[in-house]
Amino acid sequence: MAKLVLWDIDHTLMTMHGLGGDLWAVAFEEATGVPLREQASVTGSTERVILRETARL
Numbered sequence: 001m002a003k004l005v006l007w008d009i010d011h012t013l014m015t016m017h018g019l020g021g022d023l024w025a026v027a028f029e030e031a032t033g034v035p036l037r038e039q040a041s042v043t044g045s046t047e048r049v050i051l052r053e054t055a056r057l
Contacts, residue, residue, distance in 0.1 A: 010044055028054065 008014055025036040032055070040053030 009046070011042075024050075024054075 006013060020042070021039060024039060028034075028036040028039075028051075036054070038054070038057045040050050040057060042050050045053070
């Protein structure tokens with residue numbers, strides 16, 4: 001069976017109206033044990049880069 005994966009790296013396919021940031025905050029705290037205080041820019045970045053840059057902040 002063929003599968004299609006859409007990766008909306010530049011937010012042109014769908015708008016989440018802030019939900020993505022809320023989910024990121026929950027996931028970040030669960031993964032690190034530290035509340036998210038500031039998130040790196042997500043536009044044009046992969047999840048790996050966003051996590052790395054957010055951890056630096």
